[in-house]
Amino acid sequence: MIRPEDGAPEGAGSNGQSKRMKSYRMVDFGAPLEAVESGTPDPTGTQVLLRVRAAGVCHSDLHIWEGGYDLGFGRRMSLKDRGIAVPLTLGHETAGEVVAAGPEARGVRPGDVRLVYPWIGCGTCPVCRRGDENLCAKPRFLGVYCDGGYSDHITVPHPRYLLDLDGLDPVSAAPYACSGVTTYGALKKLGDLIAAEPIVVIGAGGLGLMSLSILKALGGKGAIVVDVDAGKRRAALECGALAAIDGRDPDALSQLTRAAEGPVRGVIDLVGSSESAALGFDVLPKGGKLVIVGLFGGGAPWALPLIPIKAATIQGSYVGNLQELRELMELVATGAVARIPVTTRGLDEANATLADLREGNLVGRAVLTP
Ligand SMILES: [Zn+2]
Numbered sequence: 513m514i515r516p517e518d519g520a521p522e523g524a525g526s527n528g529q530s531k532r533m534k535s536y537r538m539v540d541f542g543a544p545l546e547a548v549e550s551g552t553p554d555p556t557g558t559q560v561l562l563r564v565r566a567a568g569v570c571h572s573d574l575h576i577w578e579g580g581y582d583l584g585f586g587r588r589m590s591l592k593d594r595g596i597a598v599p600l601t602l603g604h605e606t607a608g609e610v611v612a613a614g615p616e617a618r619g620v621r622p623g624d625v626r627l628v629y630p631w632i633g634c635g636t637c638p639v640c641r642r643g644d645e646n647l648c649a650k651p652r653f654l655g656v657y658c659d660g661g662y663s664d665h666i667t668v669p670h671p672r673y674l675l676d677l678d679g680l681d682p683v684s685a686a687p688y689a690c691s692g693v694t695t696y697g698a699l700k701k702l703g704d705l706i707a708a709e710p711i712v713v714i715g716a717g718g719l720g721l722m723s724l725s726i727l728k729a730l731g732g733k734g735a736i737v738v739d740v741d742a743g744k745r746r747a748a749l750e751c752g753a754l755a756a757i758d759g760r761d762p763d764a765l766s767q768l769t770r771a772a773e774g775p776v777r778g779v780i781d782l783v784g785s786s787e788s789a790a791l792g793f794d795v796l797p798k799g800g801k802l803v804i805v806g807l808f809g810g811g812a813p814w815a816l817p818l819i820p821i822k823a824a825t826i827q828g829s830y831v832g833n834l835q836e837l838r839e840l841m842e843l844v845a846t847g848a849v850a851r852i853p854v855t856t857r858g859l860d861e862a863n864a865t866l867a868d869l870r871e872g873n874l875v876g877r878a879v880l881t882p
């Protein structure tokens with residue numbers, strides 16, 4: 513069903529594009545996305561309007577759609593309370609073609625195909641000024657707090673958030689805006705370690721396969737991958753994992769240390785459940801580091817005395833900053849980052865794709881192509 517957005521202004525059309533824009537919007541938490549037609553906005557000031565060519569579907573879209581996170585111990589974090597308002601167009605992995613720009617937007621021309629950096633902050637606080645807009649306390653993340661890419665058009669507030677694709681096709685490029693920069697940011701937190709010894713990556717979904725590609729491009733020794741799903745373990749091995757282990761095997765821990773042929777000092781947990789974080793912590797020797805990225809939810813599983821006894825570091829990693837996405841796209845432009853499997857779907861399959869993601873039916877990344 514397509515319904516007109518209540519009170520939406522008609523696009524004035526000075527951008528020369530179709531005056532109607534179709535978006536798949538979350539009208540309420542947990543409710544199916546609705547196809548909504550509205551006026552195509554005219555960019556003002558530094559804004560840039562792009563026609564969406566590819567919109568990646570990410571696990572965090574599911575969390576936003578479901579309205580919150582399980583904090584463990586019977587507690588839940590409500591995204592409504594955290595300032596996420598509906599209606600909202602999801603989608604934070606977007607690549608598109610510039611169709612119009614406001615009078616103060618410099619450096620973009622209609623026809624440019626760009627990747628959108630979505631982790632936009634207030635732009636003025638000390639955190640934003642040092643370049644970490646992804647950590648801003650007043651986020652304006654596209655597809656989370658502001659409208660994103662599950663649409664045929666998207667408005668980006670400033671050209672600086674648009675990255676060159678250097679000839680890469682939009683469908684392959686879109687996932688770098690979240691799963692790419694997220695795994696790149698997490699791998700950087702392990703420092704030089706990745707070149708010296710194998711690491712463990714927990715989770716072989718879109719993020720897991722992406723981390724294998726980027727790890728290799730960064731000159732890493734490789735990763736032992738953990739996933740409970742046999743199909744995903746197979747996909748990880750095909751993408752170059754050193755070994756793939758079922759985290760639910762009773763002897764998963766000893767399988768991990770055997771596969772690594774030594775201690776594992778670096779673990780990236782892309783799942784973020786109590787079980788995955790327990791396994792990731794237990795495999796660490798003294799001085800090891802666990803980087804948690806996944807937001808599956810649950811309570812912390814570690815015995816507190818073991819954290820000082822092991823002198824372990826447990827660090828969170830949340831997407832990545834604009835500079836990190838630029839570095840990643842430079843790495844991609846060298847051809848060193850192998851492409852991960854991508855399934856393309858039409859924009860009108862947004863609901864079905866979210867459902868498939870929730871059921872674990874997708875290998876690699878799903879990308880909507882309006
Ligand atoms: Zn994401």
Ligand SMILES: [Zn+2]
Pocket residue numbers: 633634635636637638639640641645648649650
């Ligand atoms: Zn800020």
